[in-house]
Amino acid sequence: MEYKFNEIEKKWQDKWNADKVYKVSNESDKPKFYVLDMFPYPSGAGLHVGHPLGYIASDIYARYKRLKGFNVLHPMGFDSFGLPAEQYALETGQHPAETTKKNIATFKSQLDKIGFCYDWDREIQTSNPDYYKWTQKIFLELFNSYFCNTQKKARPIADLVKKYETKGSDKFTAEQWNAYSKKEQEDILMNRRLAFSKYGEVNWCEALGTVLANDEVVNGVSERGGHPVVKKKMRQWYLRITSYADRLLEGLETVDFSESMKEMQRNWIGRSEGAEMDFAIKVTTDNRPPTTEGQPSSVVHRPLSLRVYTTRPDTIFGVDFMVVAPEHELVNEIKSPEQATAVDEYVAYVKSRSDVDRMAEKKITGCFTGAFAVNPFDGKEIPIYISEYVLAGYGTGAIMAVPCGDERDFKFAQHFDIPITNIIGDFYNGEEANPTKEATLQNSGFLNGLLMKDAISVAVSKIEEMGIGIKKVNYKMRDAGFSRQRYWGEPFPIVWKDEMAIPLNENDLPLELPHVDKYGPGKEGEGPLGNLEDWVNTPEGRRETSTMPGYAGSSWYFLRYMDPKNAETFCDKKASDYWNQVDVYIGGTEHAVGHLLYSRMWTKVLYDLGYISFDEPFKKLVNQGMITGKSYFFMLDHIYGNKIVTYTKPTELSAFIRFKYGHQFVDNNGKLTRKNYESFQSIYGGVEEQISWENDTEGEFIFVKEESEKMSKSKFNVDNPDDLVLKYGADTFRMYEMFLGPVEQSKPWDTKGIEGVHRFLRKLWRLFFDDIKGKGWTDAKGTDAELKVLHKTIKKIDGDTANFSYNTAVSAFMVCVNELGELKCHKKEILEKVLIILAPYAPHIAEELWHALENKGTILDAAYPAVEEKYLIESSKEYPVSINGKMRTTINMALDLSPEEAEKIVLANEVVQKWLEGKAPKKVIYVKNKMVNVVI
RNA sequence: ACUCGGGUGGUGGAACUGGUAGACACGCAGGACUUAAAAUCCUGUUCGCAGUAAUGCGAGUGACGGUUCAAUUCCGUUCCCGAGUACCA
Numbered sequence A: 001m002e003y004k005f006n007e008i009e010k011k012w013q014d015k016w017n018a019d020k021v022y023k024v025s026n027e028s029d030k031p032k033f034y035v036l037d038m039f040p041y042p043s044g045a046g047l048h049v050g051h052p053l054g055y056i057a058s059d060i061y062a063r064y065k066r067l068k069g070f071n072v073l074h075p076m077g078f079d080s081f082g083l084p085a086e087q088y089a090l091e092t093g094q095h096p097a098e099t100t101k102k103n104i105a106t107f108k109s110q111l112d113k114i115g116f117c118y119d120w121d122r123e124i125q126t127s128n129p130d131y132y133k134w135t136q137k138i139f140l141e142l143f144n145s146y147f148c149n150t151q152k153k154a155r156p157i158a159d160l161v162k163k164y165e166t167k168g169s170d171k172f173t174a175e176q177w178n179a180y181s182k183k184e185q186e187d188i189l190m191n192r193r194l195a196f197s198k199y200g201e202v203n204w205c206e207a208l209g210t211v212l213a214n215d216e217v218v219n220g221v222s223e224r225g226g227h228p229v230v231k232k233k234m235r236q237w238y239l240r241i242t243s244y245a246d247r248l249l250e251g252l253e254t255v256d257f258s259e260s261m262k263e264m265q266r267n268w269i270g271r272s273e274g275a276e277m278d279f280a281i282k283v284t285t286d287n288r289p290p291t292t293e294g295q296p297s298s299v300v301h302r303p304l305s306l307r308v309y310t311t312r313p314d315t316i317f318g319v320d321f322m323v324v325a326p327e328h329e330l331v332n333e334i335k336s337p338e339q340a341t342a343v344d345e346y347v348a349y350v351k352s353r354s355d356v357d358r359m360a361e362k363k364i365t366g367c368f369t370g371a372f373a374v375n376p377f378d379g380k381e382i383p384i385y386i387s388e389y390v391l392a393g394y395g396t397g398a399i400m401a402v403p404c405g406d407e408r409d410f411k412f413a414q415h416f417d418i419p420i421t422n423i424i425g426d427f428y429n430g431e432e433a434n435p436t437k438e439a440t441l442q443n444s445g446f447l448n449g450l451l452m453k454d455a456i457s458v459a460v461s462k463i464e465e466m467g468i469g470i471k472k473v474n475y476k477m478r479d480a481g482f483s484r485q486r487y488w489g490e491p492f493p494i495v496w497k498d499e500m501a502i503p504l505n506e507n508d509l510p511l512e513l514p515h516v517d518k519y520g521p522g523k524e525g526e527g528p529l530g531n532l533e534d535w536v537n538t539p540e541g542r543r544e545t546s547t548m549p550g551y552a553g554s555s556w557y558f559l560r561y562m563d564p565k566n567a568e569t570f571c572d573k574k575a576s577d578y579w580n581q582v583d584v585y586i587g588g589t590e591h592a593v594g595h596l597l598y599s600r601m602w603t604k605v606l607y608d609l610g611y612i613s614f615d616e617p618f619k620k621l622v623n624q625g626m627i628t629g630k631s632y633f634f635m636l637d638h639i640y641g642n643k644i645v646t647y648t649k650p651t652e653l654s655a656f657i658r659f660k661y662g663h664q665f666v667d668n669n670g671k672l673t674r675k676n677y678e679s680f681q682s683i684y685g686g687v688e689e690q691i692s693w694e695n696d697t698e699g700e701f702i703f704v705k706e707e708s709e710k711m712s713k714s715k716f717n718v719d720n721p722d723d724l725v726l727k728y729g730a731d732t733f734r735m736y737e738m739f740l741g742p743v744e745q746s747k748p749w750d751t752k753g754i755e756g757v758h759r760f761l762r763k764l765w766r767l768f769f770d771d772i773k774g775k776g777w778t779d780a781k782g783t784d785a786e787l788k789v790l791h792k793t794i795k796k797i798d799g800d801t802a803n804f805s806y807n808t809a810v811s812a813f814m815v816c817v818n819e820l821g822e823l824k825c826h827k828k829e830i831l832e833k834v835l836i837i838l839a840p841y842a843p844h845i846a847e848e849l850w851h852a853l854e855n856k857g858t859i860l861d862a863a864y865p866a867v868e869e870k871y872l873i874e875s876s877k878e879y880p881v882s883i884n885g886k887m888r889t890t891i892n893m894a895l896d897l898s899p900e901e902a903e904k905i906v907l908a909n910e911v912v913q914k915w916l917e918g919k920a921p922k923k924v925i926y927v928k929n930k931m932v933n934v935v936i
Numbered sequence B: 001a002c003u004c005g006g007g008u009g010g011u012g013g014a015a016c017u018g019g020u021a022g023a024c025a026c027g028c029a030g031g032a033c034u035u036a037a038a039a040u041c042c043u044g045u046u047c048g049c050a051g052u053a054a055u056g057c058g059a060g061u062g063a064c065g066g067u068u069c070a071a072u073u074c075c076g077u078u079c080c081c082g083a084g085u086a087c088c089a
Helices: A005-019 A052-067 A083-092 A096-114 A129-143 A157-166 A174-179 A182-190 A241-254 A259-269 A313-318 A330-334 A337-352 A355-360 A407-415 A452-465 A573-579 A595-608 A650-655 A674-684 A721-728 A730-739 A754-769 A784-802 A806-822 A828-838 A843-852 A899-903 A909-916
Strands: A032-037 A071-073 A145-148 A153-156 A195-205 A210-212 A230-239 A272-282 A305-310 A321-324 A367-374 A381-386 A398-401 A469-474 A494-497 A500-503 A541-543 A584-587 A621-623 A627-636 A659-662 A701-710 A878-883 A905-907 A923-927 A931-935
Touching: A005 A096, A005 A730, A005 A843, A032 A052, A032 A573, A052 A071, A052 A096, A052 A584, A052 A730, A052 A784, A083 A096, A096 A721, A096 A730, A129 A145, A129 A195, A129 A500, A129 A595, A145 A157, A153 A157, A153 A595, A157 A174, A157 A182, A182 A195, A182 A500, A241 A259, A241 A595, A259 A595, A272 A313, A272 A381, A272 A452, A305 A321, A305 A398, A313 A452, A321 A407, A330 A367, A337 A367, A337 A381, A398 A407, A452 A469, A721 A730, A721 A754, A730 A754, A730 A806, A730 A843, A754 A806, A754 A828, A754 A843, A784 A806, A784 A828, A806 A828, A828 A843
Parallel strands: A032 A071, A032 A584, A321 A381, A584 A621
Antiparallel strands: A145 A153, A195 A210, A195 A230, A272 A305, A272 A367, A272 A469, A321 A398, A367 A381, A494 A500, A494 A541, A627 A659, A627 A701, A878 A905, A878 A931, A923 A931
């Protein structure tokens, strides 16, 4: 009987759908398990073979856990708000809602063909008002909360108001607060809200007409499209994620993420411990406006000071100059008349440089301000410079420069001929800075003789004691920009009146996204919504016209799956208490610092506010590697005459013309033939470079090299999963993607091996239908040999599946079927169990054969077979011994060795021990003369 | 530059807490069945040398060195590739 995978798969997919076998209930006696995929953005291109990798991996896990007796939540949905749909709308005029709907339908049909066990009743779409109603609601929660610095958690802003009204704060008294105008109070509160609005410098992308988050800007250009990005001041929404910096760091200790993922998040948060300290400034002229007495000061009258941030207070005596960011407010106040023009010119120069310029050429620039700071410990006068290498946004925007210990400071000192003080003796060679902490300090006043790493805390204590500074922690991470001047996103439930943000009443949610006809930007950098006068102007005030960023909806979606239909709340506490954390979360590394940090923060806020009872969303994270496409580079020999060019070094190739092709046009010998080239042309049309074949020759391209690149249509290296499913079936496709290599590893896509997996499934099929007549199996008991194969396999597969080691699991299936085939095993008892452990990987064929064995119901509800260890016990334990000729032994008799051999034997420690206990080896097995296995 | 991964046959990749390196698959070569093809099955396949042959000898997990009876695995140095970050004081 033939293995008609297409029929079988269709049959079972329909049946499973009709019977709703994947429906999951929130009530069950079974333990729960939550397996989640990072939901996709439904792009117009549909799925390519890279997408399903993670989905297959999670699907296998979900099915495996179900067979193991868990109530498994394994949902799927769509992150359907986002820029590409809007970009497409701009170009074609099609409404994003339309294209999104179409794309989702495509995605779903593609996913269904692969046979995933999603409970589609729980599907969510972030662009659906029923969903974003709750995104808006959570936004309001963020808006109405503040981070309490003593309790280190989010609390309702009402608590803060109460405190201000009764006790005031360290900045104002209760009386003062109560006397403030509404606007003044709101401004103060805005500085504490977790979702807040402020004027800030944002990354403005003219071409996209929108503001981008820091992580959407790569090397000074937009991640999407590569358009230039400049700084612009605008009113923006932000999330106060910096308040959670420490908890986000601490939380990493409690979750099972890969070390590299944790490291990436740590780097992004960028915590550093140091000290902030003030240096008195000595100026020749005080440029500040006249004092109230109307007397401009010519010498230092009022104390001016410069606050710097440093992680190395131990190097305080090595400070040779100060550097202040050009944007620093103090610059104008301290520049001397002689230096004023130079300073102004330099500031103008820095302003003219875009981020791109700064990235491109990092040259040493700067300018002396004419002012001096005073070292509080030795009174030394230190010149103050400005330079663009000091960033206004980090620390205090000013540094103390220690050229003997810091490479950048060193170069700067060299460039401006600033004398360098050496405080680390021989550790500094005069050629380059040495950032060590191991040196013993010299020329360092009260720190002399101390090891630098010990001196840090000593210096900090002294600084604090003198009242000129404090210990301080800084983070690289900034508050996350939360508004976009775009259309296709969640509208903010906010109206503005008299420069005050007024939240919408919760009962008025969702604030639905109104229909627009044009997707172009509104005036003055507003989004398209700014053009809708009717919508924007309400009796309560003017609506916020920006929309939320892509990560808004994805920051909490894992909660909605638990209770997707709830109209009362975003997720009932009972549901979130039952399902709790996502046990396994599978997705790509590209979200390391975006989505994963934001969703972790939202979870912590919702936890603080008592909506859920866990503060980390994902217990375990598995990062699937990217499937890359292979591109092949060829060269046509004819171009350089008839000479066959031979290549020695790849670098020489650049002199020649190269061509790039999808791998499907290369034959097994790695050659691109004319025929393949022509079929390529007929499918894709013109390529970058046209090739002219010699008229009468069947010319050949010489293979030059191959490269793995990200899959994309423009690189002609995309394979569509539908085609493969049609040709080989979903089961083969699933197993093949897993067989390619470890899930977490990036690997090039190549269909060459898919035949092998397909052959395996056909072999399995034959085990049931071809080898014997009739029903194909017997009720007889399995033999020991058969049972040994079975239990060996169960043990291996069970372990591999639990560890996501799917590629070795697939291999184990192949070995198992080969061995059972050799044993001509047709025992129901055995085959049934093989099918159950196979079911997560190849559900369709497993179900079909399950019924062929006259089983009722569905294999999905079978029980995972237990390993019976008794079939696995080896007859005796073998201990290795090796020969090296060093040690004399007296075991030649027992071991039955020649005296020469015996002389060379050294026993492994364990064997020696047994030997001493009087247990002589029973048998010795020779292995390649090098090693001997001793049976005790 | 820094941080984190990773270097194993022609290819994708195996190898448990150190214990016969190369499982499984692709590819390739040869064979069986067939009028033929497809499909299927069998055999061989790390490299080098020797032999008609079963086989034997030597080398071998990026390179060099170390620990060990024994190293792909542990330690040190170094080279290469991939990912992330990028003037963060």
